[in-house]
Amino acid sequence: MQNAAGRPLSGVAVRFEVMEGGGWTTTADATTDAAGHAGTTWYLGPAPGSAQRLAVTLTTGGTAASFRATALPLKPDSTYLGRNSYIEFTAGSLPLVLSAPHGGTLAPAELPDRTSGETVRDENTLELARTIADTVRQRTGKRPHLVLSRISRTKLDPNRELGEAAEGNALAGIAWREWHGFLEAAREAVERAGGGLYIDLHGHGHAIGRAELGYLLSASDLALTDAQLNNATLEARSSVRALAGRTAGGLAAVLRGPYALGTLLQARGYPAIPASRSRTRPATRISRAATIPPGTAPGPAGRWMGSSWSCSDRD
Numbered sequence: 001m002q003n004a005a006g007r008p009l010s011g012v013a014v015r016f017e018v019m020e021g022g023g024w025t026t027t028a029d030a031t032t033d034a035a036g037h038a039g040t041t042w043y044l045g046p047a048p049g050s051a052q053r054l055a056v057t058l059t060t061g062g063t064a065a066s067f068r069a070t071a072l073p074l075k076p077d078s079t080y081l082g083r084n085s086y087i088e089f090t091a092g093s094l095p096l097v098l099s100a101p102h103g104g105t106l107a108p109a110e111l112p113d114r115t116s117g118e119t120v121r122d123e124n125t126l127e128l129a130r131t132i133a134d135t136v137r138q139r140t141g142k143r144p145h146l147v148l149s150r151i152s153r154t155k156l157d158p159n160r161e162l163g164e165a166a167e168g169n170a171l172a173g174i175a176w177r178e179w180h181g182f183l184e185a186a187r188e189a190v191e192r193a194g195g196g197l198y199i200d201l202h203g204h205g206h207a208i209g210r211a212e213l214g215y216l217l218s219a220s221d222l223a224l225t226d227a228q229l230n231n232a233t234l235e236a237r238s239s240v241r242a243l244a245g246r247t248a249g250g251l252a253a254v255l256r257g258p259y260a261l262g263t264l265l266q267a268r269g270y271p272a273i274p275a276s277r278s279r280t281r282p283a284t285r286i287s288r289a290a291t292i293p294p295g296t297a298p299g300p301a302g303r304w305m306g307s308s309w310s311c312s313d314r315d
């Protein structure tokens with residue numbers, strides 16, 4: 001900011017406001033410094049080619065400036081890092097999104113420790129997500145989208161609503177928005193391809209060695225018969241409703257049919273639930289942790305994709 005004579009104006013309160021394109025800024029309000037500068041970081045909305053506009057207004061009234069931009073398409077194989085590299089996004093070229101929100105180890109002093117909620121790390125999930133992505137790449141020549149939180153869950157839980165996730169800390173809040181912004185960008189790319197699969201990787205803390213596939217259904221839901229499972233209410237509540245809607249055999253087939261993910265894992269020697277009961281005995285006990293408890297479902301990112309995989313989110 002400067003006056004008519006070209007002198008910097010300090011102490012001027014300004015507000016950054018995204019007017020078009022669905023982006024966001026890391027800071028909404030700022031005050032100019034001695035050089036007349038005020039700044040924020042502007043993240044564009046995810047749709048490539050879409051018009052984006054950021055307005056800078058004086059909090060006393062009046063527009064100070066207006067910026068326009070056009071979002072470029074994601075570049076497959078490019079890695080995009082959020083502030084301080086807490087959140088990492090590698091763009092892919094397949095309709096497959098992998099994320100791991102709870103495997104990070106960074107514990108920067110700038111972020112206070114969270115005082116409530118779960119803080120246990122889902123060990124090896126970053127490594128597993130990277131390995132899956134690399135293996136898919138080797139076998140298909142194409143890469144899934146990969147979104148990783150490298151920050152410790154003691155500092156941020158991106159898989160919770162903002163209040164619980166960041167406990168009001170502005171810097172943790174930036175990382176939270178980056179997490180969801182990167183997932184939005186991946187979603188936008190996948191939707192342009194006609195839809196796809198989202199797998200959110202977690203760990204579990206009990207001693208039963210198996211993959212537990214979470215579909216936003218409870219253990220009692222999973223105990224139902226196939227005929228009982230295939231009803232509109234349960235399908236609508238599950239994270240695989242889109243897939244169930246276009247699968248012969250409906251929700252039950254997606255969960256434990258011959259081509260269900262759990263069944264395919266079991267067939268390759270990896271115990272999994274839910275899975276087909278005809279190939280292997282079902283687990284005699286379905287862990288409470290087998291599904292994401294109601295109310296702890298993924299935040300904004302969780303609403304969009306046809307399917308998610310989540311193990312014992314509370315562990």
Ligand SMILES: [Zn+2]
Pocket residue numbers: 102122201202203311312313314315
């Ligand atoms: Zn988790």
